[in-house]
Amino acid sequence: MKPTLLVLAAGMGSRYGGVKQIDAVGKNNECLLDYAAYDAQRCGFGKVVFVIRKDIEKDFRERLFDRVARNFDAEYVFQSKDSLLNDEELSRCAERTKPWGTVHAVLCAQDAVKTPFAVINSDDYYGKEAFKTLAGHLSSIKSDSTEHAMVGYVLGNTMSRSGSVSRGVCTVKDGFLDSIVENTKISYKGDGIVSEIDGKEIPLTGKEWVSMNLFGFSLKAFEEFNVYWDEFKKTSLGEAKKEALLPVAASDIVRHGHGTVKFYTSPEKWFGMTYPEDRQIVRDEIAEKIKCGYYPSVLWQK
Template identity: 25%
Template structure:
């Protein structure tokens, strides 16, 4: 009998053994917009499931071997209370991201991911616990892991990732023949900007979900070391994964595959998003 993490995937008449992969959830932050509550633990499911539980459930059907959750000392007790040490038989490991005393904010998502590097020994997907990325996007991520086309990431249409009301920042993804050229942060975008012609709405955006192999860690460590030297007295600036990816190809020759997804992701950014997420779970396959 196959190991439970090497399940068979049927494509037409072909049977493909699923390669085990890890999921790394970034859950070290407290949201000031949510009254310093933990967004991934908001109960949006029809049976009271949290965002984190729903997200993990989408991954378990694709050969997920283990879960790593990056937490802080503040978020760990409540996250552990909900997630425990295993989810549907998949083991969970917790890693801690510490914030230096002189800083107002954590060091960013590159640092958060590096906090888990010692427990990652296979291809992995890193993602936010407060976002439901959708069945189509998750399936494509796993297929890219199988085909060795990683690093990789889904690109979501801008129109599909803007709130119905209000403004948000979004990372616009520029590509060439489905390879990443760069990711550029755009600030205070609204639906009105599309209506006024500032954007078409078809621009691709990053929602902070990526797939890597462990060999990326040495590069990340070097980049973070340089960044820390340049920003040693900076209390709030963060070094994030999208910034790191912008340098990866020019400096190493390793390209990032970007695939378009038809999913409309569900994300908790503001408190008023709660009702929309709870009432539109069908958009992401629930």
């Protein structure tokens, strides 16, 4: 069976100042996610599942989903702060205002995902070669396989001049992920790049391999994510900003000896919708790719 693309699109867009998941960037009002779905379909994915917030459903359908669904097997599910919590757990996080991060989002889609799957962010551009790579890997494994995968990018190709970015810095051994350390505030400083951790600035070279949340998992990974989520709830429900992060959970699979994560790489230069200033950059990048024939001017034919 063909793999599934799982798109995490329930983010709040606090730095962007709007619903960046469905902001138009193409010549015919296509969203960045149109291009991800288009690339995935042509690289061998059989279905796309979006994780969204209930409050954006109407706009999401009008600006993106209905168009994609006419061309691709598509479904969406909801993620909210209350998802996957019982009454007692909800009482412990009554002041929480946003969902619980990327592992939580993946688990919200568990019932909709029936084949090995890739995970992407809704606001990042990955490039068709990365989708092709993961489609090949996922098509070759069984649903209960412990052979997972990811595509890593060079840090210097994923930076933003508009502000700091969050990246998982990876260590790789013999072509497999060894660990990921989440760095939530990486930015340019003068001619260099620094990561701010616990108030200290740590210099980076820009040549580090980083995670852009582009992972490929068998269905067995859901077992690991449920265990991670259960442990997270025990310690973090009372914290207003704590999130269950997919790179951490993926790294835990390796650390606990429960599976491997094949480390593929991409030379693509990242662009994405993190800050308001990024919208024009993304529009210009897409326009250039259309101009050089990478994408057709009219993305979907119906």
